Amino acid sequence: VAALGAVEPPLLSQVSATLRAVTGCEVGRLPELARPAYAFNKDRAQFHVAAILRRLAALRGKEAAVPVLGVTDADLFVPDAPFVFGESDRSELAAVVSVARLRGEPPVEAELLLRRISAEAMHQLGHLIGLLHCQDARCAMFQAQRVADVDRKRPGLCGTCRTAAGLTE
Numbered sequence: 001v002a003a004l005g006a007v008e009p010p011l012l013s014q015v016s017a018t019l020r021a022v023t024g025c026e027v028g029r030l031p032e033l034a035r036p037a038y039a040f041n042k043d044r045a046q047f048h049v050a051a052i053l054r055r056l057a058a059l060r061g062k063e064a065a066v067p068v069l070g071v072t073d074a075d076l077f078v079p080d081a082p083f084v085f086g087e088s089d090r091s092e093l094a095a096v097v098s099v100a101r102l103r104g105e106p107p108v109e110a111e112l113l114l115r116r117i118s119a120e121a122m123h124q125l126g127h128l129i130g131l132l133h134c135q136d137a138r139c140a141m142f143q144a145q146r147v148a149d150v151d152r153k154r155p156g157l158c159g160t161c162r163t164a165a166g167l168t169e
């Protein structure tokens with residue numbers, strides 16, 4: 001897990017704790033990286049996910065089997081969507097999630113934001129370990145289109161997804 005620019009420390013801690021709790025795997029922390037200015041698109045005033053994923057993938061170096069997840073407050077986009085909560089590249093084992101659309105206006109309380117970013121981080125890590133989208137609206141692998149969808153989720157995986165990922169109860 002790596003912060004891309006300044007991110008509140010509790011967010012990173014909570015994301016790490018959630019990923020560790022759900023997968024049972026060790027979750028390490030990389031040094032903070034710069035806010036992804038290289039990915040900024042002036043016309044959209046947003047940050048292009050593909051450029052960020054390439055940088056994150058390059059960070060992994062030779063340790064090919066360890067997924068890397070970036071957490072940022074930069075507002076992310078892909079060309080065919082107004083925004084994304086996060087994105088992943090399974091072949092590169094790299095993913096990124098953003099709090100930009102999860103924070104809300106006015107900003108939600110810290111606890112709720114932690115829950116939201118944890119669910120979306122687990123969603124992207126789920127893709128990196130081979131999971132597809134899930135129909136269970138309470139599962140982290142449900143595809144959230146709106147913040148309300150995120151709020152219905154729990155940060156964990158449903159039984160079907162756990163089995164699919166080879167995780168034991």
Ligand SMILES: [Zn+2]
Nearest residue numbers: 123127133143
């Ligand atoms: Zn997804």
Ligand SMILES: [Zn+2]
Nearest residue numbers: 134139158161
């Ligand atoms: Zn599921």
